[in-house]
């Protein structure tokens with residue numbers, strides 16, 4: 001993971017709001033990785049009906065983990081088509097921290113959601129790059145200006 005600047009991570013939820021074991025067992029290893037300024041997009045499977053109080057909680061758990069390690073995030077996703085009681089993946093009144101995929105209750109929406117989410121993250125990555133390079137050019141030109 002350390003070699004990649006952009007990470008798209010799939011994080012399913014299991015056993016009443018828990019991380020699936022591949023993720024929970026990897027936490028000690030992940031603690032030693034530097035995620036500072038890495039760009040992260042999160043998605044994950046959940047079930048908004050049978051696990052309505054814990055809908056895609058694992059996505060929120062990992063968001064908080066990477067947030068503490070100073071990652072930057074892309075791909076926040078609107079909540080309006082989902083029906084659930086509570087979710088650690090919910091960022092605010094309107095959005096999730098990433099893309100919840102519900103193959104149990106809304107599998108008919110998965111393809112469109114994924115296609116739109118991919119478009120969204122591509123535009124956000126481009127925007128971040130434009131801002132980064134504009135800032136870099138600005139600093140570079142400023143330096144040139146003060147040198148000559």
Ligand SMILES: Cc1cc2nc3c(=O)[nH]c(=O)nc-3n(C[C@H](O)[C@H](O)[C@H](O)COP(=O)(O)O)c2cc1C
Nearest residue numbers: 012013014015016017045046047051054055056103
């Ligand atoms: C035992 C069990 C526990 C689950 N717990 C949750 C949960 O707490 N929150 C949630 O949103 N989904 C939960 N789910 C739904 C799964 O995330 C969902 O079914 C997912 O698509 C499973 O992926 P898989 O079929 O590839 O294993 C649970 C499913 C099972 C079978």
